[in-house]
Amino acid sequence: MLKYGVALLLAVSPPSGDTSRVSDSSAEVNEEHDEWIVYFDEETQQAVATRAGESITFDLSELDDAGLEALAELGIPVSEARSWEGELCRAACWGAAAAGCAWVGTACAAGTVVTIGGFALPCVWATVAACGASGAGASVCSDWCTSTYG
């Protein structure tokens, strides 16, 4: 499944005439146009961006945030297509974090002190720390959902 949709800046046919063939990127270098043209293959998840003699081959499935930003800086807009599995997964992550934060907040009565390994911590600070930790966990979980499901 193609995770990222690459917008074509210039709607012309590739030199080879076959949009799915990207194995020989040097043969598909766009010599004529100043704007980037991107070809991609859904099976191999490989894509070639080419403009005025230069060419970049990249794997869309392994493209991380830095790669997306690099493409954007080159003027190649890449929009991330999100799947419903990914949305559900992310919703579960953030929902669980919010629920955990609320649970600690309600379980910890104001004015009381929590003792963790001999260290006395006011309940307010324990709640804030627990919410921060759950937020960090949700962020990692959400990133995992994005990398796994899109």
Add this chain to the structure above:
Amino acid sequence: MSNASSNIGRLLVAIVGICGFGLLMALRDSVSGTLQRSAVAALAFALGAACLMWLLKPRSAKSGP
């Protein structure tokens, strides 16, 4: 502290909490790196929790005139 200034203080804390949470979560989207993103999310949640705890803190009613 009078009731009016107390209410303004609560309003300010609510604004800081909501806007701070929103801004930090937006910042998280523009940050790259799992560790950095989770640190920003932790800050956002901690700020939101601190503001919420302060707003929900039971206050003793003033007695007398």
